[in-house]
Amino acid sequence: MESLRPAVYDNWEFLINFAANLQKTDMGSTAAITAILTLLAGIGIFLVACQMMSSNLEAASSKKLKHLFAKASKSKLLGVGIGTVGTAAIQSSGATTVMTIGFVNAGIISLQQAATIIYGANIGTTVTAQIVALGMFGGAGISTSVIFSSFAGLGAFLSLFSKKSNMKTLGGILAGFGMLFVGLSLMSGSMKDFAALEGVKTFLASIGNPVLLVLIGALFTAIIQSSSVMTSIALAMVVSGLISLDQGIFLTMGSNIGSCIVAILAGITSSKNAKRTALIHLIFNCAGVVFFMLVNWILSGLSHGSLGFGNIFNAAFPGAPQTQLAMFHTFFNLVTVLCMLPLTDLLVKIVIKMVPDVQQAEDPDAPRLHYVDNNMLKTPPVAVEQTKREIVRMSELAMANFNRALRIVSTLSFEEKASFEKTEKELNFINRALVDFVVKLSEQKGLSEHDHIYLATTYRTIRDLERIGDYAENILEYSEVLAEDGAGFSKKAIEEIANLQGKVGELYAFAMKAYEDEDLDALNKANEVEEEIDDITKVMEDNHITRLSEGICTAKVGAQYLSLTSNTERIADHLVNVAKSIRSLSNLQS
Numbered sequence: 001m002e003s004l005r006p007a008v009y010d011n012w013e014f015l016i017n018f019a020a021n022l023q024k025t026d027m028g029s030t031a032a033i034t035a036i037l038t039l040l041a042g043i044g045i046f047l048v049a050c051q052m053m054s055s056n057l058e059a060a061s062s063k064k065l066k067h068l069f070a071k072a073s074k075s076k077l078l079g080v081g082i083g084t085v086g087t088a089a090i091q092s093s094g095a096t097t098v099m100t101i102g103f104v105n106a107g108i109i110s111l112q113q114a115a116t117i118i119y120g121a122n123i124g125t126t127v128t129a130q131i132v133a134l135g136m137f138g139g140a141g142i143s144t145s146v147i148f149s150s151f152a153g154l155g156a157f158l159s160l161f162s163k164k165s166n167m168k169t170l171g172g173i174l175a176g177f178g179m180l181f182v183g184l185s186l187m188s189g190s191m192k193d194f195a196a197l198e199g200v201k202t203f204l205a206s207i208g209n210p211v212l213l214v215l216i217g218a219l220f221t222a223i224i225q226s227s228s229v230m231t232s233i234a235l236a237m238v239v240s241g242l243i244s245l246d247q248g249i250f251l252t253m254g255s256n257i258g259s260c261i262v263a264i265l266a267g268i269t270s271s272k273n274a275k276r277t278a279l280i281h282l283i284f285n286c287a288g289v290v291f292f293m294l295v296n297w298i299l300s301g302l303s304h305g306s307l308g309f310g311n312i313f314n315a316a317f318p319g320a321p322q323t324q325l326a327m328f329h330t331f332f333n334l335v336t337v338l339c340m341l342p343l344t345d346l347l348v349k350i351v352i353k354m355v356p357d358v359q360q361a362e363d364p365d366a367p368r369l370h371y372v373d374n375n376m377l378k379t380p381p382v383a384v385e386q387t388k389r390e391i392v393r394m395s396e397l398a399m400a401n402f403n404r405a406l407r408i409v410s411t412l413s414f415e416e417k418a419s420f421e422k423t424e425k426e427l428n429f430i431n432r433a434l435v436d437f438v439v440k441l442s443e444q445k446g447l448s449e450h451d452h453i454y455l456a457t458t459y460r461t462i463r464d465l466e467r468i469g470d471y472a473e474n475i476l477e478y479s480e481v482l483a484e485d486g487a488g489f490s491k492k493a494i495e496e497i498a499n500l501q502g503k504v505g506e507l508y509a510f511a512m513k514a515y516e517d518e519d520l521d522a523l524n525k526a527n528e529v530e531e532e533i534d535d536i537t538k539v540m541e542d543n544h545i546t547r548l549s550e551g552i553c554t555a556k557v558g559a560q561y562l563s564l565t566s567n568t569e570r571i572a573d574h575l576v577n578v579a580k581s582i583r584s585l586s587n588l589q590s
Contacts (some may be wrong), residue, residue: 009305035193039233042186045179046229050128052176055167056446076116076341083120086258093125094225094262095378097281101263102375102383104273111348114277118263118284119337122256126330129252133233133326133448135181140556149185152178166451172182187233210250210293217254222261230255231329238321246310249323253292253332259388274375276351283347288336365366367429373436380444384451385506386436391461392516395578397423398468402571405472406501407436409479410494410566420476427469449583457581464574471567471574478560487557490547496540500568511579517583526579533572537565 087096100117103109109117135148151174155524156172207213221230231252238248263278292309300308313324313331340347371390401423404416441447442455480487489497507529514522544561547553553561 003075031193035190038186038193039190042183042190043224043229044183044235045186046183047195047224049176049179049183050226050228052172052179056172056176057144060316074345076112079113079116080120080123080337080341082123083117084124085120087119087121087124088127093121093227093259096121096124097263098375098378099382100374101274101277102378104277111273111276111280111351112344115280115284115344115347116341118277118281118322119340122285122333123330123337125227125259126326126333129231129235129326131180132228132232132360146181146185147179148181151175152182152550154178169322169448174176184232184236187236191233191236191242201483207247210296213247214289214293217251218258219254221258222257223258225256225259225262227259230258231325235322237323237584238325240268244310245314245321245324246308248321248530249309249328250293252325252329253289256332257282257289260285272355275347276355279351279354284336284340285353287340288332291336291339294334314504323544342560367426369433369437372434374440375442376435380419380441380446381448381451383441384447384454387434387441387455387458388516390434392432393513394427394434394462395468395508395512395515397427397430398415398465398472399505401427401469401472402504403501403541404473405475405479406497409475409482409560410489410497412479412483412488414479414483417476424469424473427466429460429468435459438462457584459583461578463533464577468571468574471571475564475566478564482560483556485556489557489561490552491559492543492547496536496543497564500533500536500540500565503529503536504568504572504575507533507575511575514579514582518585520582523579523582525575530572530576533569537569540565566580 025478036362083096083100087093097118100109100114100121104111104114155171155175155178157172159168159175160171162168162171207216217230217234220233223228224230234243234248234251234255237243237251238245243251260278260282263281265558309328313328314321317323317327369390370393371385371386376386401420404423408414408416425514437456438458442452447455507526508525510522510529513519514526541562544553544558548558
């Protein structure tokens with residue numbers, strides 16, 4: 001009957017006996033407590049290092065990241081490439097996944113595109129394990145871990161004493177990179193201490209159930225929310241001989257499942273598509289683990305236990321257990337991606353059925369932000385670029401209402417009034433919601449000096465665009481007054497309004513080119529056009545006085561006409577203000 005008991009019972013029974021024995025031996029108890037505290041210290045430093053590297057890498061590569069993640073393509077391979085490169089650049093698959101959920105939530109990319117980016121993120125995160133494995137080499141000479149750890153001091157000096165922001169960022173990257181190996185050294189040291197305790201080695205060696213090891217890896221990763229830490233601990237345990245390569249492989253597979261907790265938390269409070277994206281991440285990783293466990297079970301069964309992934313990678317990279325596990329980690333994610341890529345459309349259909357559309361859906365016409373989402377706060381540099389896209393969209397809405405108002409006042413046809421009111425409502429919503437988002441974004445770490453200065457200018461820019469919408473609303477009101485009085489502008493006045501409208505459109509094109517591209521030449525041209533508009537409005541006022549004296553128009557109609565020219569001139573001023581916001585950025589670059 002004893003032999004029929006599940007192995008896990010024996011494990012727990014042994015753990016209780018082991019703990020009791022430690023209490024009886026002061027030396028063993030002290031060594032175990034010291035090893036545990038050292039492990040906690042190592043984990044803490046490793047996590048801080050990951051965060052430091054991630055934030056500074058984002059700041060250093062912000063422009064490239066902005067353009068990289070702004071590309072939405074139907075190419076699945078491009079999506080995988082974006083996820084891989086982006087994650088390798090910022091050293092955080094969690095950040096990439098959360099950012100992808102933000103893009104889906106904002107409607108920028110489709111579920112299929114999000115799935116492929118997540119696939120790539122799983123490949124990109126294996127870079128950390130390869131770096132950690134590289135740092136574990138070292139024989140009689142100085143170990144690579146010590147060499148890499150020294151970068152922490154070099155980076156700290158650069159961060160503290162350099163005056164240039166780019167050098168400070170470089171210092172943060174180097175300091176984070178060095179601290180990564182300081183934390184790794186502490187974790188490796190704690191594993192060596194555990195390995196010296198015979199009871200610990202015996203207990204860990206008894207945990208051979210693959211499912212249990214996967215669950216342990218998933219649970220630990222979910223708690224600390226970092227698969228990199230779990231993988232690094234597994235590497236250290238394998239190198240110290242505390243666990244076998246096979247055990248390390250199953251723990252690493254479990255870490256892939258545990259890493260989904262970040263995406264799940266991000267998706268809970270988001271839209272249906274965001275929830276579906278988080279579900280795609282979970283299914284993808286679980287499918288990979290199940291597939292590899294089945295293959296390993298088949299290989300072991302056919303070879304009577306002599307062939308499995310542990311044996312295969314041990315033979316492929318003899319004498320280098322750290323490389324064996326790191327290479328398996330990369331192999332595992334690559335193969336999973338290759339298997340799942342052709343099944344992406346099917347996977348998307350499955351998650352749509354699991355998270356179906358409800359009949360009482362949200363009003364599709366309700367005002368919303370199209371390019372930003374709170375999930376994007378995880379990757380501030382990309383969120384900055386998306387903020388600019390949202391502001392450009394706001395400018396398009398404001399100008400659309402300006403043009404509608406001029407058409408209505410010229411024709412006194414109110415067919416576009418409903419569209420005008422809907423857009424005005426959306427402009428008011430964006431004014432409030434986008435300012436709130438920028439406030440949150442400005443508080444995030446990892447922003448470059450350029451991004452900080454840009455965000456500081458956005459408050460006035462948003463206000464300028466909102467005021468354009470208000471002046472357009474004034475012009476619409478003038479048309480209502482004219483319609484009530486049964487009056488209207490003369491043919492000559494309408495021609496002048498059309499000419500003015502064309503010039504404002506020209507100004508808008510130059511102003512937005514200056515704003516989007518930080519183009520000083522476009523700013524100068526915008527200023528020139530704005531001066532032309534001032535001259536045109538003066539001529540329009542003089543012409544009005546002439547028509548008034550000739551009896552072509554009435555004083556009441558003329559009052560609406562003069563108010564229209566005045567409001568349009570102010571709209572031109574606000575457009576120039578938007579363009580002028582780049583001056584502080586151009587001063588930074590010079």
